[in-house]
Amino acid sequence: RSGSVANSNAPDGFPSQQEVIDCLCKHKHGDAAKKLQELEVEELVNLDLPTLCNKFEIAPVSECMKVAQLLRSFHPRHDASLSVNVKVFNDPIHGHIEIDPLCIRIMDTPQFQRLRYIKQLGGCYFVFPGASHNRFEHSLGVCHLAGNLVTTLQKRQPELGITPQDVLCVKIAGLCHDLGHGPFSHLFDSQFIPRARPKEGNWKGNWKHEKASVEMFDYMLTSNHLKEEFKEYGLGDRDIKFIKEQIAGPSSTESEGWPYKGRDKSKGFLYEIVANKRNGIDVDKWDYFARDCHCLGIPNNFDHKRFLKFVRVLAFKDELQICSRDKEVSNLYDMFHTRSALHRRAYQHKTANVIEIMLTEAFVKADKFLQFEGSDGRNFTLSTAIDDMEAYSKATDYVFHQILFSTDPNLEEARQILRRIERRDLYRCVAQSQPKEGQAFFTTEEIQSAPVEMAELANPEYLKADDLVLDCVKFDYGMGKQNPIDSCRFYVKSHPDQALQLRKEQVSQLLPEKFAEQHLRLYCRKRDDKNACEEAMRCFQTWCKEKECVPAKEGSDGSEASLVAFNTPAKEAERRRSALWSQDADRGRRRTDSTALKKRRKKAKRN
Secondary structure (H helix, E strand, O other), X not given: OOOOOOOOOOOOOOOOHHHHXXXXXXXXXXXXXXHHOOOOHHHHHOOOHHHHHHOOOOOOHHHHHHHHHHHHOOOOOOOOOOOOOOEEEEEOOOEEEEEOHHHHHHHOOHHHHHHHHOEOOHXXXXXXXXXXXXXXXXXXXXXXXXXXXHHHHHHHOHHHOOOHHHHHHHHHHHHHOOOOOEOOEHXXXXXXXXXXOOOEOOEOOOXXXXXXXXXXXXXXXXXXXXXXXXXXXXXXXXXXXXXXXXXXXXXXXXXXXXXXOOOXXXXXXXXXXXXXXXOOOOHXXXXXXXXXXXXXXXXXXXOHHHHHHHOEEEEEOOEEEEEEEHHHHHHHHHHHHHHHHHHXXXXXXXXXXXXXXXXXXXXXXXXXXXXXXXXXXXXXXXXXHHHOHHHHOOOOXXXXXXXXXXXXHHHHHHHHHHHHXXXXXXXXXXXXXXXXXXXXXXXXXXXXXXXXXXXXXXXXXXXXXXXXXEEEEEEEOOOOOOOHHHHOOEEEOOEEEEEEOOOHHHOOOOOOOOOEEEEEEEEEOOOOOXXXXXXXXXXXXXXXXXXXXXXXXXXXXXXXXXXXXXOOHHHHXXXXXXXXXXXXXXXXXXXXXXXXXXXXXXXXXXX
């Protein structure tokens, strides 16, 4: 195989001549081995089917084909993944996609299959009926696109020296980049863990799913004995390190110079394929843009297939970077605009957000009563399961129903919150605002203390701090207040080997001036209490004025809907019955009037 250790007398990257001959004999091709034993190893591994059949008279053709395949497998540039063992999947986004045998082996593990039970968009499924897709199919899509991008570069620029092992490592990184997601995806690491495990002692509170993805990958390799299979494809410890660095970045950034250990600086561009830390243009986004837009029913303005037609690797300031044609800059702005639009219309939808807030509260209340068995028979809670991958591998979206269907009295408070979600009895969004232009964004500490500050302005008979939730939502192009295109490099048609930078003013005068903004949404837990909601609105307006924010606006969907919502459930049911009776009475009168009119017309016609 291409991963075999080369003999000291053989050319770089090649096995020894004797090793190839021995392999032929081992596979019962002794006659062919005798005819070929005088050839040098470089000639052996480059023999093709016509040469073997005609010049060396190896027969029958079926044996000749097997010998040719076996010899070719020893070539340093042989892609071991290109075999009849690839599997084809019919993906609704990318069509028929091929997955390599080693990736299939990874997919057929409990740790990867767990992704079938984690919703890609978390609480958005409670708002958008089509958003039922999971992390499993997204991971397959990223694996496919990662393979497309790296093989495009390999064929377009052979001088880059991209090996079959590089290609396979990039595909595996794309496949495994989301192994560490918890229940309801980003809700778990961005909302639940910070609340369930605040910073204390040695716990810094900066846990992210990328860290868990690397730990889950290690656990998957160990528990399924995959390292030996990796070696069969020429992947060693350095390649495994390369895969993990693509997922979570370098293990240490303190050392000076090149921070990565899996690949040297000459192949640094490979780290920009799955998770691009430089400018955010990576295959992970390409797949979730296409997949999420398809499932949400929102148009996708970015065409990744066009990007692949113009992609090149060029040197800029002594670093190799993935670049595109200058005329593609508008397409890339569309990509980041699509990201912003998805956050505005779906990911940060005010109803989806309040559902995720309620889910987080339920999980926090249930945390210490949910037990997951981990290594050595130890039990872990939902929040501590991240410390043990065996326990964490059992944490999926199922925790929702685990709480909902439980009869444990300790879970009653959490159950009540989940029942409110199912009945659509959600916290009411009473008002919205945002900082004024040029004003600094609110910090996490300021947002957390805001409900207490507002409650001090309220009538305690109607409103308390526990009745309020202030949600802070940030919209940007992926790099905070910076323009991500400033970190991209391009080339022009006349000089395809020179990388250059394009400033915003060189592209268009219609592009955004600001690339990040912050929105504030105030929710009231007393949904049907008109006095509490009105008091919350008044306090929020006063608070915004003190903080010099944009004047607060109502967060409801309309005055009529607001009035209906403040009715008690009994009054609302009575109102609906009255409306139905009124409609039925009107229909009855219209039918009676119509019948009488027909009779009069018939009588007049007879006369």
